[in-house]
Amino acid sequence: MSKMKLGVSLFSYGTEYARHQYDFEECVKRAAQAGASGYEIVGTQMLPSYPNVSDEFLSLVEELRSKYGIGPEGYGASNDKGILHDRNLTDDELLAGAILDLKAANRLGCKVMRAQYMLTPAAFERLAPYAELFDVKVGIEIHNPDTPSTPHIQEYLDVIKKTGSKHLGFVQDFGFLAIAPNKPKWDRALELGVKEEHLQMAADMRYAGVSLEEASAKLREAGAHPAINESLQGMYGYVQFRSKEALPKLLEEMKEILPYTFEMHTKFHYLSEDCVEPSIPYKEILECLKDTDFDGYLMSEYEDEAYCGGEMFTRRHLEMERRILGL
Amino acid sequence: MGLVMKLKFTDILRDGTLRNYYVDGQKLGFQFDVRLGYYRGHFLSVIDELSVEVDGEKADADDITFCLNGKEFGIVELKHQFSEFWNIITPATIKVHKPGGLTAGEHDVRLTLMLHSPYMPLPGAKEEHSYTPIDSCDQKIMALAD
Numbered sequence: 185m186s187k188m189k190l191g192v193s194l195f196s197y198g199t200e201y202a203r204h205q206y207d208f209e210e211c212v213k214r215a216a217q218a219g220a221s222g223y224e225i226v227g228t229q230m231l232p233s234y235p236n237v238s239d240e241f242l243s244l245v246e247e248l249r250s251k252y253g254i255g256p257e258g259y260g261a262s263n264d265k266g267i268l269h270d271r272n273l274t275d276d277e278l279l280a281g282a283i284l285d286l287k288a289a290n291r292l293g294c295k296v297m298r299a300q301y302m303l304t305p306a307a308f309e310r311l312a313p314y315a316e317l318f319d320v321k322v323g324i325e326i327h328n329p330d331t332p333s334t335p336h337i338q339e340y341l342d343v344i345k346k347t348g349s350k351h352l353g354f355v356q357d358f359g360f361l362a363i364a365p366n367k368p369k370w371d372r373a374l375e376l377g378v379k380e381e382h383l384q385m386a387a388d389m390r391y392a393g394v395s396l397e398e399a400s401a402k403l404r405e406a407g408a409h410p411a412i413n414e415s416l417q418g419m420y421g422y423v424q425f426r427s428k429e430a431l432p433k434l435l436e437e438m439k440e441i442l443p444y445t446f447e448m449h450t451k452f453h454y455l456s457e458d459c460v461e462p463s464i465p466y467k468e469i470l471e472c473l474k475d476t477d478f479d480g481y482l483m484s485e486y487e488d489e490a491y492c493g494g495e496m497f498t499r500r501h502l503e504m505e506r507r508i509l510g511l
Numbered sequence: 512m513g514l515v516m517k518l519k520f521t522d523i524l525r526d527g528t529l530r531n532y533y534v535d536g537q538k539l540g541f542q543f544d545v546r547l548g549y550y551r552g553h554f555l556s557v558i559d560e561l562s563v564e565v566d567g568e569k570a571d572a573d574d575i576t577f578c579l580n581g582k583e584f585g586i587v588e589l590k591h592q593f594s595e596f597w598n599i600i601t602p603a604t605i606k607v608h609k610p611g612g613l614t615a616g617e618h619d620v621r622l623t624l625m626l627h628s629p630y631m632p633l634p635g636a637k638e639e640h641s642y643t644p645i646d647s648c649d650q651k652i653m654a655l656a657d
Binding site for chain 2: 195198199201202203204226228229232234235262263264265266267268269270271272300302417421488491
C-alpha cells in the first residue's frame with residue numbers, strides 16, 4: 185500500500201486568486217473539497233506580508249485548518265537572485281533570504297520547502313544546519329527543461345551527498361516527464377490562426393532534435409503563421425517534451441534520486457473529462473512510483489496556460505491520481 | 512525574437528480609478544491604479560521601465576510617482592526598492608503631476624511597465640545578470656471619475 189499523500193498547491197488557483205474570484209480561504213476550501221490532505225503555498229503569491237508570516241495570517245491559517253481539516257504542508261520559496269538592478273545576489277545574500285524562508289515555512293508548520301536553482305549549491309550547502317534546526321526539508325525544484333541528470337542539478341546531488349544532511353534534497357516537477365506537446369498552447373496557436381500541419385511539423389522537429397533556430401527558419405519557409413514562434417518558445421522552453429522512447433530513461437532518473445526527494449509537484453496543464461493529462465503520462469509515472477517506498481506529498485500543481493482557472497482540472501487531477509493509485 | 516513573459520490574468524489598468532488629485536485645493540495632476548500582470552508578487556527593484564502616456568502625451572519621468580504600501584516613490588528610486596514588495600492582489604497608485612489635471616470625460620491611457628523575472632535567467636543569455644522580461648503593459652480608454 186502506497187504511503188504517498190495527495191495535496192494541492194494553491195498555485196493551481198492562481199488565476200481565480202488574481203481575479204479576486206477566490207480569496208485565500210476559498211483556495212483552501214477548494215483544495216479540501218478536491219480531496220487534498222494538505223496544501224502548498226507559494227510565498228510570493230499568497231503570503232500577504234511576504235517574506236514574513238504575520239500573526240494575523242497565521243491565525244487565518246489555523247482557523248481554516250479547523251474549518252476544512254487541512255493546513256500548509258509545503259512552502260514554495262523563491263530565490264530571487266536577480267532582484268537587484270545591477271548585479272546578482274551573492275551567496276551570503278541568497279543564504280540570508282533562504283533562512284528567512286525557512287522561518288516562514290517553520291512558522292506555517294510546513295515540513296517541506298521548495299527552493300529554486302537560483303539558490304547556488306554553495307548557499308544550499310550552508311543552509312543545511314538551519315534547515316535541521318527549523319526542521320524543514322529543503323528541496324531544490326527540478327523543473328522542465330531540466331531533468332535529474334542535468335549537470336547543474338547533479339551539483340546539488342553532490343552537496344546532498346557531501347553534507348549527508350537529511351534536510352537537503354529535491355522536489356521533482358512532473359513537467360520534465362512530458363512526452364507530447366502542451367495542449368492549451370497548441371489550441372491557443374490554432375485559435376491565433378496557425379495551421380495544425382505547421383504545429384505538427386514543429387512538434388516533429390522538436391522530437392527529432394532539430395535546433396530552435398533551424399525549426400523557426402523551416403517553418404517560416406513553409407509559410408507558417410508568425411504565431412508559430414510563440415509555440416516554438418514553449419516547445420523548446422518551459423513546456424518542452426521528449427519522445428515516448430525517452431520515458432523509461434526519464435523514469436529511471438526520477439527513481440534514482442527518490443531517496444533524496446521530499447515532494448513531487450504533480451504538474452498538469454489540462455485534464456479531459458475522463459481525467460487524462462494529454463502530455464504527461466501519469467499512468468506510467470504513478471505505476472512506477474507506486475512500487476517504491478516514497479512517502480511524500482504529490483502536490484497537484486496546475487499551470488494555467490489557458491487562462492481559465494484551475495478549479496475543475498484540479499478536482500479531475502486528484503480523481504485521476506486516486507484511480508491510478510487505488511486510493 | 513527574445514522571450515518575453517506576458518501573463519495577464521486580470522486588467523492591469525483598473526477601471527474607475529482615473530481621477531484628478533488636489534493639493535491645497537488646486538488640481539495638480541491625475542492618478543490611477545494598476546495591478547501587476549503576473550502570477551506572483553515582486554520587489555519593486557525588478558521594475559525596469561515605467562512610463563505613462565495619456566491622449567498621446569508622454570509624461571516626464573520626473574512627474575510620475577508610484578504609491579504602494581503607504582509610501583510614495585519617484586520613478587528613479589524604484590530600482591533601489593529591493594525590500595518593498597508588491598503583492599499580486601494589491602493595486603499600486605500611479606500619480607502624474609500635471610497642473611490643471613485632466614479634462615472631464617474619456618482618456619486614452621497607455622502604461623508601459625516592464626519588469627524582469629529575478630529567478631528566470633534569459634535562455635541563452637551570455638551575461639551573468641540577464642533575466643527574462645515581464646510585460647505588464649496595458650492600454651485602455653478610461654473615464655475620469657471625478
